Amino acid sequence: MRAILRRELVVMGAQPGITAAIALHVGATLAFLLAWNQGVPLLPGTNVYEQLQVIEPWLLVVLLSWTAARCLAPERGDRMVLLSVLAAVPPSRIILARTIAVVVVLALVVAAAFPVVVIAQQMSAVPIRTAVTSLVPLLGLVVLIAAIATAWTVAAAERLAAWIGSALTSGLLLVILPHAFLPHLVDGIVWALTGVSITFVLAAWSDGALRYCHE
């Protein structure tokens, strides 16, 4: 498991998409702060910090889905079976390793914008502890998006389709799953558990569906 996880991390780490995603995330959140200083946008919430917390999950749904679709190792179908034979591990292990690897990368993208969150916290005179704990639900969201994006990259032949499918599915789940106005710790746990469930279902499916190559 360790070797296949290392392989997935190396393949993802070699993709230029991660740097772009970090730049986009930091840039988008900074732009939001600058725009808020001009008096727009006017979202529910008493201060810039809260408004940033409201908008962040939706920004991440689009951005993290793109990052995952762009950076995940591209094997699917017969190529996944060949990788399974080469590494002598069942496809379920590859799926698990791939999801863990993408969680690590997406968490990095989320954490990269933390300094901007701290600026918002300072501007709004909110305790720093609040800013730190606000990361937890976002990490739950990372697990959810990672699981959905992994499933879509296995299902869709094109990265673009995987991105759109992943973003739409994640967005839909974000609407369906009950969560507080400002993402809360419990919301993060629900999102993470949903992601873990999706991963296990996908892994169990892969051991049957990706057992053999197509004839």
Place this chain on the structure above:
Amino acid sequence: MSATTTKTMIRAERLTKRIGDSTLFSNIDLRVDSGECLGIVAANGADRSVLLRILATLVPPSSGSIDIDGIDAVRRVFAVRSRLMYFGEPSPADGGIRVREHLDLVTAVRQPDRQCARAAIEDALRRTALPGDALVDELPPRLGHRLTLASSLAAGPAVLVLDDPFGPIEPETRRVFVECLREISQRGTTVVLGGREHDIDSVCHRIVRLESGRLAPYFHSDLVLSSAAGM
């Protein structure tokens, strides 16, 4: 070969493959011993590839049984894969992976003793003159062939299945390939090699021909290799 040490590594019985209405082959029986190098030639290269892919557990047979190293390769396909390696089509995309990392991946399950695995990887790199730090997806074709060899040398699988490894290959790489295949076979690995007669006859102990859906003996030489089973 010494009868006392010979072990049947591949035993296929009544192997049949049908795709749609067409039967590629039927009721094939095949036995390959430990350390033996078996060549398979065929009038139709596609049928040969299907047979090799079945032996490598990439596709299932329509009926019949295959045991590899005593394990039912149809029922316990994932268990069998740790005992075999297959090379015959482009490897999965290895973007960003270096040669040493690739070898680390293929040996991870097959060589649980990591110290031995690391030594085997370095030995394989030296034998095949492969640069360990080179990126796999940037290797020129001739070094791609050597990566196949290095993987086989380092992992030391019980069974190695190769489909047409001598395609467009330059003489020097071919020489290294043949030498390494002999060594792999002498170490006790069972090698099943698909290709054209003139490509594989200098490596194989035995060659069978797949024709009209049946396997028939084609060539046998007890001069080519020393007895591997006695090693």
